[in-house]
Amino acid sequence: MRGLGLLVAALGVLSHVADARKAHSHKHPVAVTNQIKNGDFAKGISGFETQGEVHLIQGQGPNGRSDKTNNVVELVAGEAHHGTAFSKRLVFTSSSISTWLNGLFASKTYTVSFRYAVIASTKTNACQIQAYMGLSLVGSTPFFPQVTVGASPPTWLSFSNIITVRGGSSSVQAILYCRSGGVARVQLDSISVIDTSTIATTSSTSSATSTKPTTSVASSSSSTIISTTSSVISSSSVASAISSTSTSTASSSTSSGTSLSSSTGTSTISSTTQLSSSTAGTVTSSGSVTSSGSVTSSSSIATSSVVTSSSVTSSGSVTTSSATPDSSTSSSTTTSSASSATIDSTILIIASDDYLASSGSLGLLAYGIPFENLIIPQAGTDLPVLNSSSTQGRYGGIIVMDSVSYNYDGSWKSAITDAQWDALYAYQTNFHVRMVRINEFPGPKFGVAAVSGGCCGDGVDQLISISDNSDFPTANIKTNAGLSTKGLYHVPATITDPSTTRQVAKFGIATGFTTESVAAVINNFNGREQFVWFISWAPDWSQTSSFLQHSHIHWLTRGVFLGKRKVHLSCQIDDVQLSTGLYYPAGKEFKLRTADIEGHISWQNDLNARLPAGSDFWLELAHNGNGDFIAATALKGAAGLCSPESAIDYNYPPDTPLEYVKPPGSGTNLWPDSLVEYSWSRTCAALDDFASWFMKADNINHFAHVSHTFTHLELNNATYADASREIHFNQDWMAQMGIDKAARFSAQGLIPPAITGLHNADVIKAWMDNGIYHVVGDNTRPVLRNANNKYWPLVSTVASNGYDGLIIVPRFATTIYYNCDTSECTTREWIATSAGSGDYTNLLTQARTDNTRYLLSLMADPYMFHQANMRQIDMDTITIGSQTGKMSLVMSWTETVVQEMMRLTNWPIQSLKHDDFTQYFLDRKALDDCKPKLSYTFSDNGSSIKSITVTATGNSCSVPIPVTIPSGSVTSQGSVTADQVGTEPPIQWVTLSGSPVTLSLGKPVAF
Known part of the structure; x- marks a missing residue:
């Protein structure tokens, strides 16, 4: 069951961000309106993502017109169920619609507004609309009064509030949320985001904040519809899509001074020797150059001029060079290379704001490599102490994001002074420390020149690939494996100084570019080495950045680092033993057959033979033992063999809000009072052919196994007694079947039904009393993830969950829906509920991009599938890459993802059982705490x-x-x-x- 969380990075980034970066050519950018395309829904819900129950209503709206260009969307939230008595599912208690915006200015204020009408509301003070910009709450409408359908014409109201954004991109989302059993239908129209201030001037930004929202009755005239997107983007952030995962453990910066934060804490060096230089005032420039792309200013940096932050505006990312082109080592005095020196391996990341710093550090965080962030404000600041003596260095590598560039009175240049650059270069040379520079403009200081303007416009995609991996063999990635650059502004280059410069990545042929060009180079200037990317960076949402970062990380560290790379793909199959009511065709059900299971055994063996050496992939089956007795007791001849004579059934509990917190001790038992201990015989359990297949040891060891509770009772409002029986009945059944003797059985783990019960103290206590100490969560629900580090588990607390000590491991949902057995079914549901478009190939294309990004980020979160997704023997023959055959939805999804990983890397892929991936997360947390x-x-x-x-x-x-x-x-x-x-x-x-x-x-x- 997919809970509704804030929908952010999964939306992707629209390609028109490239146009936004072209705004670099403005000397004095003007305030422009940033507008949502199709905010009036004239083109249906094109460009929007939906969750829950969302419908397009044509010919209705606040101005009373009835033509088809006056459309609205209708959101529904309330209580309902899918499936049968033995395969129940909870409909969302929230529904939402969202879209993605690029071209925003960091630290600038925007007005978010929309119009809405309450069509129906069953209860007073139960439902409202919440508006989000990224992860920040813009505001909420008042809770609705009780409204009866058709009692009177709908009253259209206006919502409006101001919010400050932190980056150049953000999702905008309206959520209809109901609590306390409320049911509501509302219509939305005229969603808009309009800039309300001049461009912000501070150099580092804080989390988005908002003021009190306003709601008023709309006038009879139609509100202004906005339709285009601003082409201006902040210099401090390029397509800063916000993901639903944590990006860094580093502490946030202050806006006016040095921010030096670390993934592992900042060490103290007692020596006062410092190889660095800085200026007290803000740097400025005596001249500037403009361009259609990024701008390189060759004027020297004046250290005596002061520019106050209030006078500075920002519209693009522009690099600055010192007076002398940097095609050699620094002109400052250097000493010979240190012999018998010792150097800390910590990586220093230098950036203008937290988002850019996190973009540079996400790959390091994935490996577990220690790093420190230095946030340099526009006014400049001191460098940290680089070396404590001539033989003791403090940093093993340096990453510089966007040249730390700012707009100084219309001239773009780095906030790092010439003297500071010289100090960094001297440190590099003396201690053999390498530097990586990301999102630079091609120029002589990198041994290259720009081919032409930046790329790319709407509808144009220029592939990027590694062209030479010989300098970073431990990255173990492949050359000539092209990836999209959509949403990543870049400037193709050509090498002008081959004596110092070598290409390591290339851009492909595209509209306006008839030949391949340079995407990244490695410079060696008399022993000072740097790796330079001519493309913007966003590993928080971009598959491309997530892949490419491995090249410079391994080059920067020379393949010697604290940390590791392990790739784990763990696919969990929920609801095994139950049948599932299907989304399409409606009214049909499907339950797995033994032939389907055996088809997956053959496929697993074949897949492992094709995967890179060292791989070990298999599926993990999550069982509901009551399904065995649903089937067994329905058979002729079961009478007298089964006691009790029927499977467990009960009146289904009422729905609760998604994050409902049950008062301890409350609730009503739903299980029959007479059923206290498990009493079915092995003979009865063996009556069902499907269940009895698992009684053979040779069969069960092809898979991993874990409990999914006995009946699949949703547990948000469950009692201790029911929750306890759900666990120990299933434990007894698995022991009777012999499943608990499987080589990959997880005795201490659980997949909660529909990921419920995680705020229910009685349920958590029942789990732990029965030996269940860890469960999976749902990554669409931020409250079930560790907000400090996405590589850590979440540990329950009384304050958040009602009970202390339960380990919650993050788990990814997929677009293979629980109630689908065919590609047509899941494609229909994807289009209807998640704004998908196209066919199953399009769905798999999105799955490939999204889920390989997680694997490339070394995330070990398991993936959610369901038993209906394993239908195989009577599926149509399809082709996925190199493979053709009858494939289940699980097979085709997995083939799509792993074939992409094999196209890009030589990394082995291994599965972990439930108990083991929990320990993997716990070990990472324990390691980082050390x-x-x-x-x-x-x-x-x-x-x-x-x-x-x-x-x-x-x-x-x-x-x-x-x-x-x-x-x-x-x-x-x-x-x-x-x-x-x-x-x-x-x-x-x-x-x-x-x-x-x-x-x-x-x-x-x-x-």
């Missing part, structure tokens, strides 16, 4: 890394610390376990027990 660190020690002649030393808080940690090396082995006096899978680089698992552990590399890593 604040581990790694340092490199150079060889005596300073030409290589000869050893690495691992430390942590107190030099102890409850879990082993992963350290990745490029190849070979290590020797150590400490406890170290080697782990190499397939062609992946070796991982050394280091145990700390009170002292640092040093690993001597069998193969030193040369500079």
Whole structure:
């Protein structure tokens, strides 16, 4: 069951963001209206995403016209059910419509407004509309009065409120929400977002805030309909789509001073030696150059001029060079390379705001590589201490986002001064530290020139791919695997200085570009090395950025880092043993057959033979034992063999709001009072052919297994007694069947029915009293995810969940819907409920892009499927990539995702059972809490890394610390376990027990 959460990054980013970046050419951008396309729904719901029950109503609206261009959308929220008595499903208690906006200005205020009419409302003070901009609440309408359909003509009201946005892109969402059993129908029209202020001037932004909303009765005339999208975007953010996942553990910056935050905490260096330089005032420029794309200013930076923040405007991302083109090492005095030096591996990320810093750090966060963020405001600030002595460096790599550029009186340049650049370059040279620069404009300081203007316009997509991976072999990614650049503004380049510059990524041929061009280069300026991307960056929503970042991370670290790469694809199949009422054809049901199961065994074996070396993929089946007895007791001859003589049934409970918190001790038992202990015989359980298939050990070990409760009772309002019986009856049934003896059985885990009961103290206590300590959540519901780090589990608390200590692991929903067995069914439901368009191929294309992004981000969250999705033996033959045959929905989805991963990488893909992926999340949290660190020690002649030393808080940690090396082995006096899978680089698992552990590399890593 998919709960309704805030719909954000899944919407994607519209390609017209490229036009927004063309606004770089404006010296003095003017305030423009940012408008929602199709805000009057004249083109139906094109461009909008929906959740729950949403309908297009033609020929109705607040001005009374009846032509078909005057359309509205109708949202419905309330109590209903799908399915039969044994396959019940809860309809959303919320419905929503949302769209994505690009071209916003960071820190600028916008007015969000819409018109609405309450068509029906069954209860007073039960339903309202909530408006969101990204993850921030814009405001809410008053709760509706009781309204009877047709009692009087609808009254159209207006909602309006002002909000400040933090980035260049955001979702806009209106949610009809009902509580306390309310049911409502409302109509929406004239959704708009209009800028209300001049461009903001602060250099770092805070979370979006809003003022008190206003609601008024609409006038009889129709409100202004907005139809276009602004072409101006903030310099501090490029297509900053907001995902539903946490982006960084780093602390937020202040707007006026240095923000130095870290993924693992900031260490203190006692020495005061600092290789850095800064200015006290704000830098400005004595000249500027404009261009249709990004602008490179070659004027020197004046350190004496002061520009107040209130006088600065921002309209694009423009880079600045120093007076002398940077085609060589810094002109500042440098010393020879440090021999026998030691350097901390922490990566320093330098950016103008938190979003850009997180864009640079998300890949590091995925690996577990320690990093620190330095947020530089427009007025400038000091660099941190780079080295504490001539042989002790504090940073093992540097990432610079967007050149930290700002608009100074119409001239774009970096807030990093010339002296500071020189200090960074000198540090690089002295300590063999590499630098990555992301979203730069091609120019001589990178050994390149721009081919022409930026790319691309609406409807144009220019593919990007890695062209040479020889400098980062441990990334284990493939060359010439093109990916889309839609939503990622970029400027194709050509190399002008081949003696210092080598191409590592390329742009393909596209409209306006008749030949391939340069997307990224590696420079070597007399030993100072940098990796430069000529494209904007957004790994929070972009599959492309999520893939490409692995190249520069492995180059930056030389393949030696604290952290690991493991790719886990775990597909869970809910409702096994039950039948499912289908979405299409309506009125039909489907239950798995043994031939379907056996078809998946053959497919799993074939898939594993094709996956990269070291892979191990299999499905995990989540059982509801009551389904066995629904089938068994309905058979002729079951009388006298089954006691009780029927499966468990009860009156279905009333619906609750999605995040309903049940008062402890309340509620009414629904299970029959007479059923306290499990009493069906093995003979009865074996009557059903499908269930009896699982009694054979050779069969069950092809899959993993976990409980989904006995009857699938939704548990938001359940009693302790019912919740306890749901668990121990299913445990007894699985033991009777022998499922609990399966090699991949999870005894301590549970998939809650419809992901309910997670705010019910009685239910959580019942689970834990019966040995269930961890469950999966629902990633569409933010309250069920760890807000601090998406790689951590959520631990229940009394305040949030009613009970302490339950581990909640995030789980992804998919567009393979629970009540579908065919591609036609799931495509119809995708179009009707989620604004999908096209055919099943289009659905799978979206699934490929979205879900490979999660895998490329090294997210181990399992994926939700259901038993109807495994129908296989009588499916039509289809072709997915290299494979043709009869495929279930699970098969075709998985083939789509893993074939894309194989096209891009050589990474092994492994599944984890429920208990094991929970431990995986717990171990990551425990590891991060230890604040581990790694340092490199150079060889005596300073030409290589000869050893690495691992430390942590107190030099102890409850879990082993992963350290990745490029190849070979290590020797150590400490406890170290080697782990190499397939062609992946070796991982050394280091145990700390009170002292640092040093690993001597069998193969030193040369500079």
